[in-house]
Amino acid sequence: MRYPAAVLAILAAMFLVLPHVYGNQSVLFTMMTFMALAQGLNLLYGFTGYLPFGYVGFFGTGAYATSLLVTFTGMPVLVCVLGGGLAAVVVGLILGPLLRLSGAYFSIANLAASQIIYYVVANEALKHVTGGPYGVKIEQVYAPTASYATMLAVLLLATGLAAYFRRSRFGLGLRAMHQDPISAGLAGVDIVRERLIVWLASAGIAGLAGGAYAWNLSVFYPDAVFTLQISVFAIVFALFGGVGTVIGPLLGAALLYAFYAVIGVSAPQYFELLYGLLIVLLVLFLPNGLMSLLIRRNVDVL
Amino acid sequence: MSSEPLLRLEGVSKRFGGLTVLDRQSFSVSAGEIVGLVGPNGSGKTTTINVISGVHQADAGRILFEGREIQRLKLFRIARLGINRSFQVPKCFRAMRVRENIEVAATFAGRGAVDIDEILAGIGLADQADAIAGALTVNQQKMLDLGRALATNPRLLLIDEIGAGLNPAELGGIAELLKSLAARGIALIVVEHLLDFLNRITDRVIVLGAGRMLFEGSLKAASQDPDVVAAFIGG
Numbered sequence: 001m002r003y004p005a006a007v008l009a010i011l012a013a014m015f016l017v018l019p020h021v022y023g024n025q026s027v028l029f030t031m032m033t034f035m036a037l038a039q040g041l042n043l044l045y046g047f048t049g050y051l052p053f054g055y056v057g058f059f060g061t062g063a064y065a066t067s068l069l070v071t072f073t074g075m076p077v078l079v080c081v082l083g084g085g086l087a088a089v090v091v092g093l094i095l096g097p098l099l100r101l102s103g104a105y106f107s108i109a110n111l112a113a114s115q116i117i118y119y120v121v122a123n124e125a126l127k128h129v130t131g132g133p134y135g136v137k138i139e140q141v142y143a144p145t146a147s148y149a150t151m152l153a154v155l156l157l158a159t160g161l162a163a164y165f166r167r168s169r170f171g172l173g174l175r176a177m178h179q180d181p182i183s184a185g186l187a188g189v190d191i192v193r194e195r196l197i198v199w200l201a202s203a204g205i206a207g208l209a210g211g212a213y214a215w216n217l218s219v220f221y222p223d224a225v226f227t228l229q230i231s232v233f234a235i236v237f238a239l240f241g242g243v244g245t246v247i248g249p250l251l252g253a254a255l256l257y258a259f260y261a262v263i264g265v266s267a268p269q270y271f272e273l274l275y276g277l278l279i280v281l282l283v284l285f286l287p288n289g290l291m292s293l294l295i296r297r298n299v300d301v302l
Numbered sequence: 303m304s305s306e307p308l309l310r311l312e313g314v315s316k317r318f319g320g321l322t323v324l325d326r327q328s329f330s331v332s333a334g335e336i337v338g339l340v341g342p343n344g345s346g347k348t349t350t351i352n353v354i355s356g357v358h359q360a361d362a363g364r365i366l367f368e369g370r371e372i373q374r375l376k377l378f379r380i381a382r383l384g385i386n387r388s389f390q391v392p393k394c395f396r397a398m399r400v401r402e403n404i405e406v407a408a409t410f411a412g413r414g415a416v417d418i419d420e421i422l423a424g425i426g427l428a429d430q431a432d433a434i435a436g437a438l439t440v441n442q443q444k445m446l447d448l449g450r451a452l453a454t455n456p457r458l459l460l461i462d463e464i465g466a467g468l469n470p471a472e473l474g475g476i477a478e479l480l481k482s483l484a485a486r487g488i489a490l491i492v493v494e495h496l497l498d499f500l501n502r503i504t505d506r507v508i509v510l511g512a513g514r515m516l517f518e519g520s521l522k523a524a525s526q527d528p529d530v531v532a533a534f535i536g537g
Contacts (some may be wrong), residue, residue, distance in 0.1 A: 001456030169409055176406045179395040182357060186386055187450060188411035192376070 004163035007246060007302055008156055015152050025144060031257045032151045033213055038237040038249040039158035044292070045235075045242035047165045047174045048198050050099065053107040056230040057114025058088040058203045062210025063119050063225035067136040068129070077141045081150055081211035088207020091117070092200045099195055122222035124126065131223075135221035138212065147216035155209045161201055162246040163302060174198065196239030233257075240282055242289025244301040251290055305395075307383075308333045308370055309354070314363035314373070316346075316353055316513075323349045324362065325513040331489045336480065337492045338500040338521065341510035344396045347493040348390065349453065350510070351460040354389045354491070356380040367458070386451035387460035390493075392443035394450065396436030400427050403435050403446055404453045411454035418453070424479060425449040427483055429519055441467060449504055459483065461492045465499045476504045497521065509533070 005228065015032060019025050045051050065087030069080035098109050111273045131137070165171040176184040177191045185191055209224055217224065234253075241252025256278075264271040286292060296299050308328035316324040324346045331337050335439050335524045339347045352358040354365060356377040365373040372380055395403050400419060422428045425445040430438060435446055444464055451459060461480070465473055473496070480503050484490055494500050500507065501521055509517040509524050511533030524530050 070421055164503055167431055172402075175398065176395050176410075180393050183393045183395065183447075183450065184406070185379050186355065187407035187453075188381045188409075188413075189406070190376075190378045214424050230493065289391060 004160065004167070004246070006160065007163065007250075008159060011159060012152065012156060015155075019148070024146065024295055027261045029148050029151060029216055031254060031261070032148075032155050033209055034233055034237055034257050035238075035250050035253040036151065036158050036209040036243070037206060037234040038200050038253040039155065039162055039246075040209065041234045042238045042243050042245075042249040043158065043165060043205065044163075044198055044202035045238065046245070046249070047171070047178065049178050049193055050195075050199070051107045051235070052202070053231055053235075054111045054112070054114030054215070054228055055234055056205035056228060057110070057117045058091060059079075059210040059230055060118055060121065060226040061090045061091050062207030062262055063206070063214035063220070064130060064136070065220075066211035067138050068216045069074040070138045070141055071136075073144070077143070077215055078144070078150065079210060081215060082213030084214070085190055085204045085208035088210065089200050089204045091205030091207075095200065096196055097200060109230075111228075112230070118222060119224040121226070130222075133222065135219065135224075137219050138214070140219040140254075141215065141219045144216060146247035147212050150215065151209065151212040154205065154212055157208070158205045159246060159250065161205070164246075165198070166246055166302060170194065170197075194268075219239070235277060240278075242291030242295075244273060244289045245289075245295075246289040248289050303323065307331060308368060310364075310366040312356070312364045312366070314350075314353060314360045314365060316349055316358060317361050318349045323513050324360070326364075327513075327515055328534075329460070329508055329515065329518060331491060333486050333489050334487045334534075335506070336484050336490045338504050338507035338509065339491055340495070340497070340507055340524075341516075342499065344512070345533070346511040346513040347510055348462055349513075351387055351491065351493060351509060354384055354458075355460055356378060376444035381454055382413065384413060384455065384457035385460070386454050386456040386458075388444060388447040388451055388462055388464055390463040390466070392447045394435045394438075394443050394446045396434070398435055399431070400433050400438070400446060401431045401437055404449050406474055407453035412453040416453050421449050421452050424452070426475070428468055441472070456488060458489045458491070461490060461494075463493055463495065465494055466494045473499050474502075 018028055022226035040057050041052065043089060066080045069075060070077060070081045094112050098106055101109055105191055121130045122133050126132050165174055173189040173194050176189055177194060178189060181191050237253035237256050238249040240256055241250065244247030260279035310330040312328050313326045313328055314324055327350065337400055339350060341347055353360045356375060360373045364444060367383055395406065404418050408418060414472055422431050425448055427442060427445060435443065438446065465477060477499060482492055505520050507521045507524055508515060509530045516529045516533055517527045
């Protein structure tokens with residue numbers, strides 16, 4: 001699994017074939033959503049070290065921007081989804097100065113920003129625009145298959161970007177910056193620019209995923225696309241697989257979401273217990289995720 | 303000496319809070335010249351290097367490189383102009399291999415092709431090319447910093463206490479390396495406590511005390527200057 005094209009092909013084949021084998025397409029769709037989010041978060045956290053606790057803010061922004069575009073412009077839904085991605089990028093630009101913060105300060109400020117967006121969108125006073133607390137309805141464009149394909153495209157895009165960050169000249173600069181920003185600057189890396197590009201790419205992926213998600217649900221409350229649990233899942237899934245790699249976040253999200261889908265729905269009390277245990281074990285024994293099992297053995301993984 | 307020096311500082315000051323670390327420093331350095339920067343701890347030697355290389359920004363004054371003001375430029379811009387440095391506490395890319403450390407600078411500085419093997423040989427790390435940088439000794443990491451700087455094809459190199467902790471044979475090797483760099487036309491500012499070492503590579507030193515330039519001239523004359531003696535021993 002060293003070649004980006006192979007990873008993308010397997011991913012695409014898997015999610016094109018699975019619906020014919022396994023009937024519950026909504027589980028597959030949500031799995032792809034979390035794989036895309038884990039990968040999108042990995043773009044930022046895995047390659048720059050900034051941990052965006054408020055990552056869900058971009059997802060929600062994308063979901064709402066897409067829905068509003070569908071409602072008020074009547075453009076083709078795909079264009080509206082792209083608009084959702086763009087809206088998240090714009091929010092990323094506005095929040096760009098947060099990148100001057102480091103460590104926990106960045107994470108907390110990002111979390112606060114996502115909550116601000118949530119409370120604005122869900123505000124009663126905006127009920128004629130965003131639907132406020134009563135949520136969004138775009139059931140006139142409901143199209144499970146098309147939105148499924150769109151989410152797959154977002155997942156492939158996120159994965160392609162991760163492969164680019166891992167193997168390109170640009171990615172070499174990112175690795176240098178991640179390890180020592182001052183020395184990276186002295187080596188000629190424009191760290192402010194590189195960091196901003198990664199941040200916007202990461203935000204854009206969440207926005208596109210939010211757009212495809214909104215399209216797939218077509219009726220939802222603001223909580224559904226702004227709940228903090230989405231950030232937490234994306235972070236835990238990415239860490240479980242191994243951030244800074246391409247395959248890790250995909251594997252982590254697929255495994256843990258499958259686990260959630262099997263146990264989390266039918267026996268939630270055991271799920272929380274096992275989930276907690278799994279996270280403790282992960283932090284204790286595999287802090288760099290599943291992929292570190294291979295990397296430790298000097299296997300060249302993507 | 304040519305008419306326009308490669309580097310000129312004009313009244314450069316730097317404060318950290320209420321503490322003035324550099325107080326209106328002015329001096330210049332020409333291509334191919336080695337200048338020693340000496341002074342007691344806290345006299346502003348490393349800060350001088352930090353403001354020239356862009357790690358810190360000067361609060362006042364001008365820094366001219368080939369006649370162009372650089373005191374407001376970002377780190378990577380300064381590096382791409384041809385100013386680079388090493389660190390007293392090495393700052394290499396610890397999780398990367400030794401060769402990759404050099405490759406980053408060779409790739410991004412955009413100052414022409416460099417022979418990575420030649421640089422590795424020059425800093426004595428040819429045999430460690432595939433080692434992880436973090437596994438090197440501190441002295442080897444300092445050399446790797448120097449190698450990263452050399453991979454940007456610098457015109458001006460700022461060397462911060464590269465000699466500390468080295469044995470006489472290693473010091474001799476570094477002295478020869480620095481002299482050969484100067485012979486290629488690179489200007490060097492060398493911060494060093496080891497005066498014997500400085501004496502071998504240069505005759506011109508700048509002595510700092512509490513952020514001010516106390517003396518500029520030969521090392522021998524410096525040792526007889528009353529201000530310098532007072533700064534080192536305490537007046």
